[in-house]
Amino acid sequence: MPKKVLLLLIAVFAIVTARAQTAEEVYNRYLDFNLSRLEGPTTKALELGEALLPDTAKLTPKARINFYYSIGKLYEDDEQSVKAKIYYERVAAAVPNYYVVQRALGYIYAKQAEVFAGQLNATASNITENKRITALYMAAAKKAIPYLEKAQACDPDDDTLTRINILLKNTKDTQGLATLKTKLATLSKTCVDLLDDK
Numbered sequence: 156m157p158k159k160v161l162l163l164l165i166a167v168f169a170i171v172t173a174r175a176q177t178a179e180e181v182y183n184r185y186l187d188f189n190l191s192r193l194e195g196p197t198t199k200a201l202e203l204g205e206a207l208l209p210d211t212a213k214l215t216p217k218a219r220i221n222f223y224y225s226i227g228k229l230y231e232d233d234e235q236s237v238k239a240k241i242y243y244e245r246v247a248a249a250v251p252n253y254y255v256v257q258r259a260l261g262y263i264y265a266k267q268a269e270v271f272a273g274q275l276n277a278t279a280s281n282i283t284e285n286k287r288i289t290a291l292y293m294a295a296a297k298k299a300i301p302y303l304e305k306a307q308a309c310d311p312d313d314d315t316l317t318r319i320n321i322l323l324k325n326t327k328d329t330q331g332l333a334t335l336k337t338k339l340a341t342l343s344k345t346c347v348d349l350l351d352d353k
Contacts, residue, residue: 221352254309261302308342
């Protein structure tokens with residue numbers, strides 16, 4: 156009996172050891188993912204990225220953040236904004252001044268707000284449903300505004316500025332409208348435009 160237990164433990168240890176990947180192996184898979192992402196097609200890069208997700212803890216923090224941005228972008232390009240948002244938010248939390256991800260998140264939330272805005276007229280006769288949709292609109296709009304403001308501060312764009320103004324007006328944020336120019340000037344002092352993975 157002890158021999159069987161010992162053999163079983165050795166077999167389990169061998170399987171776990173065989174499956175455990177070193178940080179170098181994970182980094183090599185990360186490099187393969189990046190190469191595939193640049194060469195295309197998106198489906199192959201997404202497959203490699205999704206296979207890498209369980210092992211991202213073995214990447215350096217900077218490589219991990221870069222990977223999260225890259226897979227988020229792939230999801231966004233593949234019209235999977237719910238998944239993209241997960242990874243973009245991780246990047247924004249780690250590098251809050253990286254305005255590229257701020258713009259991406261701002262537009263994702265602004266598009267959600269637009270969908271809810273479109274539903275408001277359809278629910279006008281149902282007060283309860285209209286209140287629910289209004290609350291969803293307000294939440295999405297309020298999420299979008301700070302992301303868009305950071306993007307606008309770092310990389311001014313007429314479309315982004317128009318969206319910010321519309322969202323501030325629709326959420327009745329008069330103070331936000333009054334202080335927008337000053338806020339953008341302050342935010343513009345801490346812009347990050349590239350992620351380093353080294």
